[in-house]
Amino acid sequence: MQFGVQFFPCVKPEEKSPAEYFRESLEIARTADRLGYSHVRIVEHYFHYYGGYSPAPMLFLSAVAAQTTQIRLVTGAVLPVFNHPFKIAGEIGMLDAISNGRLDVGFARAFLPHEFRRFGISPDESVARFREGLEQIDLLLREEHVTHHGRFHDIVDVTSLPRPTQKPRPKFYTALTSTPDSFAFAGRAGYAIMCIPMAAEKLSECLRIYRSEWRDAGHPGNGEVMMAFSMFVDEDGDRARRIAAPKVESYLQAIVAASSDWDGAISSPDYPGYERMVQSLRAQTIDTQIASAAAWIGTPAEIRETIARARELYGEFDHASMQINFNTMPHDEAMRSLNLFAEEVLPAFAKTPVAASA
Secondary structure, eight states, rough: OOOEEEEEEEEEEHOOOOOHHHHHHHHHHHHHHHTOOOEEEOOOOSSSSBBBSOOHHHHHHHHHHHHHHHHHOEEEEEEEGSOOOHHHHHHHHHHHHHSSSSSEEEOOOOOOOHHHHHOOOOOOGGGHHHHHHHHHHHHHHOSSSSEEESSSSSSOOOOEEEOOOSSSSOOEEEEEEEEEEHHHHHHHOOOEEEOOOOOOHHHHHHHHHHHHHHHHHTTSSTBBBBEEEEEEEEESHHHHHHHHHHHHHHHHHHHHHGGOOOOOOTOOOTTTTTHHHHHHTTTTOOOHHHHTTTEEEEEEHHHHHHHHHHHHHOOOSEEEEEEOOTOOHHHHEEEEEOOOOOHHTGGSSOOOOOOOOO
């Protein structure tokens, strides 16, 4: 298993300025590179304090690329629904060159109603826009003189520049939650996947579907899975929980606030069951997050046990993408946690090769 760090800004301007947030995040990225973490990942969201500091993930990752040498850069994830395929393909080629081939590209459908409303796009077009955008971006990166007539964008004899440094293109991930058809689509296409540990039994079944479709499509290996966790480690477990608890719960409350339109205000056939997701999130606490292994909080020994429990609950996964500075976590505490995890937890998990993903 490999361990990386992810950034999901969840702070209000009055709590922390963007300049301070990114200054601290870049220090975490530089330190993670030095300590042997595998990747740096950041989201794309807009307008709301839940994620809104990060409307352009590749912009942040360009800064990370300039200040690191080994760590991989992961978009977690870019949103084709709000971006033209030409723009995304060009930026992928540019960042792949800047980083000397260290980029992995995660894509997502988007799920926040307020973003769809403000961009003037119907959530009922989410799946169609995502799959068309992904197909067109893939073609633009793999091929030259691309022609593709889509429902939303037409491409006629276009060669995207710069061409990717990695051949035929960087690895693709798709971000998924709990829709079996989306897991099946990713498996058939040979894409690596990103997911969140929610509803262990349902996620485990979705991962089985993903791997079955992967194998049936003739791809080598058994797929590739990245899962996201909040992590805070301290030599004193009670202190770790005392510091992390209000930050984890504030982060959960922010998700509910940003996605609350699903709770009866709107519905979409492209997002079945999202009203239940919001209700489930309302019931989450630090205790339920630790119990479900969604939050890795405690001493190094406790976290090693939590990682083992996560693998039992959800099945094997290849990458853990950890939020270190979630919500308003003080920077000195986040840095201390980052270093202690590297010293006391990383050595217990040898890096193992993973299957090549498209």
